[in-house]
Amino acid sequence: MEYGKDYGKPEMMAAAIIREIKEGDVVFHGLASSTPMVAMKAAKALGKEYTYVTLSDGLDHDWINPPKTPSTLDYNTYGGSVATFGLDEIFDLFCSGKGDIAFLSCLAMDKEGRIAMSYLGGPDYDHPKLRGPGGAGSATLTPVTPRTTIWKCNHDKRTFVEHVDFATTKPALDKDFTLITPLCIFRKPAGEKFLKLDCIFPYTTIEEVKENTGWIIDETNVPVMEPPTEEELAALKKVDPNNILAYEFK
Amino acid sequence: MKEKLMPLASAVKLIKDDMLIAMGGNGMHRNPLMFSLALTQQPLKNLKICGAAPGIAADVMMASGQADTAYFGFFGLENEAGLAPGLRQAMEGEHPRAKAMEGS
Amino acid sequence: MAQRPEFFQVVKSPFDGTEVVCVKALVPDYSIIHVQEADIYGNCRILGPNYQDALLARAAKKTIITTERIVGTYRMQEEPKLTTIPHMLVEAVVELPGGAGHGICWPEHPEVDWGTHKQYQKAVKANEVPQFAAKMLEGRL
Numbered sequence: 001m002e003y004g005k006d007y008g009k010p011e012m013m014a015a016a017i018i019r020e021i022k023e024g025d026v027v028f029h030g031l032a033s034s035t036p037m038v039a040m041k042a043a044k045a046l047g048k049e050y051t052y053v054t055l056s057d058g059l060d061h062d063w064i065n066p067p068k069t070p071s072t073l074d075y076n077t078y079g080g081s082v083a084t085f086g087l088d089e090i091f092d093l094f095c096s097g098k099g100d101i102a103f104l105s106c107l108a109m110d111k112e113g114r115i116a117m118s119y120l121g122g123p124d125y126d127h128p129k130l131r132g133p134g135g136a137g138s139a140t141l142t143p144v145t146p147r148t149t150i151w152k153c154n155h156d157k158r159t160f161v162e163h164v165d166f167a168t169t170k171p172a173l174d175k176d177f178t179l180i181t182p183l184c185i186f187r188k189p190a191g192e193k194f195l196k197l198d199c200i201f202p203y204t205t206i207e208e209v210k211e212n213t214g215w216i217i218d219e220t221n222v223p224v225m226e227p228p229t230e231e232e233l234a235a236l237k238k239v240d241p242n243n244i245l246a247y248e249f250k
Numbered sequence: 251m252k253e254k255l256m257p258l259a260s261a262v263k264l265i266k267d268d269m270l271i272a273m274g275g276n277g278m279h280r281n282p283l284m285f286s287l288a289l290t291q292q293p294l295k296n297l298k299i300c301g302a303a304p305g306i307a308a309d310v311m312m313a314s315g316q317a318d319t320a321y322f323g324f325f326g327l328e329n330e331a332g333l334a335p336g337l338r339q340a341m342e343g344e345h346p347r348a349k350a351m352e353g354s
Numbered sequence: 355m356a357q358r359p360e361f362f363q364v365v366k367s368p369f370d371g372t373e374v375v376c377v378k379a380l381v382p383d384y385s386i387i388h389v390q391e392a393d394i395y396g397n398c399r400i401l402g403p404n405y406q407d408a409l410l411a412r413a414a415k416k417t418i419i420t421t422e423r424i425v426g427t428y429r430m431q432e433e434p435k436l437t438t439i440p441h442m443l444v445e446a447v448v449e450l451p452g453g454a455g456h457g458i459c460w461p462e463h464p465e466v467d468w469g470t471h472k473q474y475q476k477a478v479k480a481n482e483v484p485q486f487a488a489k490m491l492e493g494r495l
Binding site: 283 | 397
Binding site: 030031032055069070071072073074087118122125126127128129130131132133134135136137168 | 346
């Protein structure tokens with residue numbers, strides 16, 4: 001598998017997301033989530049046994065219909081579902097402990113995993129420089145989800161900062177928390193406070209990760225994750241012929 | 251059951267200053283956008299907007315200056331449409347004309 | 355909670371003393387919802403995702419409905435489960451095909467009209483949204 005020839009950063013991130021899903025999991029993604037949407041569809045195409053819920057009300061929609069837009073609210077994630085299960089039901093399910101993974105994103109994050117979704121810059125909450133869209137369900141889901149997983153399609157010092165001023169949400173101390181970027185995976189295991197570099201992707205180095213991260217990374221030697229397999233790449237192409245996966249990487 | 255049909259021009263008159271209104275739909279999907287555009291033609295002020303994920307219809311109220319507060323979990327237009335322009339215009343900078351109330 | 359204490363407070367659970375965050379309920383004066391099918395009494399069917407609309411209709415004091423088309427009540431009676439909003443929550447029903455404007459309303463309008471959306475974005479920047487609205491509403495009011 002050659003980076004640049006057989007696969008790029010989008011495919012690597014999608015493979016990393018696919019590999020997070022374990023058999024029997026109940027997995028959620030929200031709106032504006034085209035990267036996990038494609039990865040989760042591919043996981044289904046690979047035959048992974050898990051439940052796909054999202055806020056289009058669709059539960060285990062028919063992944064054979066290719067998405068035509070990056071909007072994850074679209075009929076595409078509803079059509080062919082075996083049941084409807086709306087956001088109210090999803091929140092209720094996760095709060096009662098029956099959810100496993102929630103894929104969420106952020107505008108910025110710090111080493112504690114504190115997430116900025118409300119605003120960036122400016123003197124205070126009521127006078128922001130950039131008004132963000134808000135945390136969506138993340139503040140409800142992060143405390144109750146066993147494996148909250150953040151994906152972010154940029155890895156730079158503006159995104160991964162030393163300290164987030166106003167945290168829209170933050171990881172639960174007693175739960176696993178994971179961050180997947182185009183370069184690497186960070187993990188905060190249950191019981192710990194800070195994100196640790198868990199592995200890097202084949203086309204980068206620890207130095208490149210450190211150069212692009214605004215917090216201090218103590219780890220010096222981490223494993224390299226395997227590149228996407230032929231099966232994973234074939235599944236991604238099968239569920240996503242319109243290459244919606246590339247959208248967030250523009 | 252009571253009959254409730256009425257033209258758009260009559261329905262918009264039900265909305266008065268200071269009311270809290272919830273807009274349906276999500277992002278760019280199935281929003282009551284025409285109703286919201288019709289509200290901009292009325293001399294309304296100090297409206298409060300809410301929804302779980304207010305979208306384009308609510309954004310119009312922020313952009314028109316008729317809403318001074320938005321309650322939301324997520325207020326954006328998703329992907330291609332991006333961040334909500336009306337929301338940003340109303341809340342950014344030195345003298346924001348609207349304030350945010352974020353729920354989860 | 356620091357920013358908006360009038361809506362968020364921490365209390366101790368009366369059952370076991372754990373701290374929980376309480377959120378004050380919002381009661382909208384009106385919810386405004388665009389549906390694909392409604393009868394003249396306000397019973398509504400939504401095709402495709404409901405999102406939170408059933409909840410909004412129950413939370414608000416009253417609901418205003420705009421609908422792509424008016425249908426006979428027999429449609430609701432065929433399978434009552436598919437009626438998202440029951441009539442007693444609704445104060446007004448406006449027959450308004452294309453009520454979602456340049457946004458998506460599945461299945462008749464499956465895509466955003468990006469040309470119109472660009473005009474909207476320009477209008478926001480120029481503070482001319484009412485003028486943009488007047489153009490879109492021509493003949494519909």
